[in-house]
Amino acid sequence: MSTTYEAEKQVAIAAVRRASALTASVFNKLVKNETLTKDDKSPVTVGDFSAQAVVNTMLLRAFPEDNIVGEEDAADMRVESGKLLRNRIVELVNETITAPLQAGETEAWGLGPDYAQTPEQIMDIIDRGNYNGGSTGRFWTLDPIDGTKGFLRGEQYAVCLALIVDSQVQLGVMGCPNLPVSVSNPSGPRGCIFVASRGQGAWQIPLDASDSSAPIPLTIPTFTKDTLNLLESVEKAHAKLSFNDRVAELLGITKAPTRMDSQAKYCSLARGDGGVYLRMPVGSGYKEKIWDHAPGAVLVEEAGGVITDSRGEPLNFGLGRTLGENFGVIAAGKNVHAHVLEAVKKAKEEETS
Ligand SMILES: Nc1ncnc2c1ncn2[C@@H]1O[C@H](COP(=O)(O)O)[C@@H](OP(=O)(O)O)[C@H]1O
Numbered sequence: 001m002s003t004t005y006e007a008e009k010q011v012a013i014a015a016v017r018r019a020s021a022l023t024a025s026v027f028n029k030l031v032k033n034e035t036l037t038k039d040d041k042s043p044v045t046v047g048d049f050s051a052q053a054v055v056n057t058m059l060l061r062a063f064p065e066d067n068i069v070g071e072e073d074a075a076d077m078r079v080e081s082g083k084l085l086r087n088r089i090v091e092l093v094n095e096t097i098t099a100p101l102q103a104g105e106t107e108a109w110g111l112g113p114d115y116a117q118t119p120e121q122i123m124d125i126i127d128r129g130n131y132n133g134g135s136t137g138r139f140w141t142l143d144p145i146d147g148t149k150g151f152l153r154g155e156q157y158a159v160c161l162a163l164i165v166d167s168q169v170q171l172g173v174m175g176c177p178n179l180p181v182s183v184s185n186p187s188g189p190r191g192c193i194f195v196a197s198r199g200q201g202a203w204q205i206p207l208d209a210s211d212s213s214a215p216i217p218l219t220i221p222t223f224t225k226d227t228l229n230l231l232e233s234v235e236k237a238h239a240k241l242s243f244n245d246r247v248a249e250l251l252g253i254t255k256a257p258t259r260m261d262s263q264a265k266y267c268s269l270a271r272g273d274g275g276v277y278l279r280m281p282v283g284s285g286y287k288e289k290i291w292d293h294a295p296g297a298v299l300v301e302e303a304g305g306v307i308t309d310s311r312g313e314p315l316n317f318g319l320g321r322t323l324g325e326n327f328g329v330i331a332a333g334k335n336v337h338a339h340v341l342e343a344v345k346k347a348k349e350e351e352t353s
């Protein structure tokens, strides 16, 4: 049966929109003790937990049978020392879900003044992100704040949500509160949502629900050697940037790379802000997480691009919470991807010779 997942798309956009607004308002008020360091040494804030609660609430109200692979869990909120954190998250989540309905929203998604939740309910709803994924069936994957380090620096981050059915990403929605609306006006207004639906296309829409501007269809433009540039991570621990420099040299790229946190890189690629997103693994141990790539992958494909891992293999979203043996990422327009892959192989050979 073919479906366009229209109902899912509407809920996903509304959920990402509410969660994005929450994160943007949290940023200006973050205080001491509202950021924790996780076991893997990465930061997590009250914004991450609260955004996951809001998105999970809306998804599970609309689709009670669905499962969610979410980045966060509520363990840090359940302990006695997590009381302040818990109180703040409960406040933020209830403030967000009880806010008046906006255009296109419905009470059936658990929104509006009557839907405040208890702390217990909020911790339980965050923990509904504990699904392990897999190759069959349908589930969502959520990164409530992708690029938490960028978020904390006041730079790029994204609220990222995707629907995966039988290992294929069918829908991707990303909210980028700090990304300029227009490529040609980088210092102009900020905040956009990117939407991709398998077989239907990719679009940029306003982050602000009251902005009725039409969706902008996205197609990766054609690049030449002189206009091409790389999109890459800010964090040196996440991607091997010196390798990127060599690949750029082999490709004859003269433009400087654009460094930005999060899946805003996929959004930038889809609308032509940069021609290649290259993410080379730093060591051999790290397994990429599905929530860090699922919405970006469908966005790039629907904008006419190609995405593989750093060896040219397709990304497999049916292996569980990680991408398993898919190390790194190469995403680019159709006419560019093969050249980048070739340059990556050559640069690897140089390293080992
Ligand atoms: N050693 C590593 N290699 C690759 N990615 C890593 C990593 N350690 C953390 N990450 C991931 O990189 C993501 C940010 O990507 P980017 O570098 O493109 O901004 C993080 O998402 P979160 O910020 O949601 O934790 C995290 O999941």
Ligand SMILES: [Mg+2]
Binding pocket: 143, 145, 146, 147, 291, 292
């Ligand atoms: Mg992430």
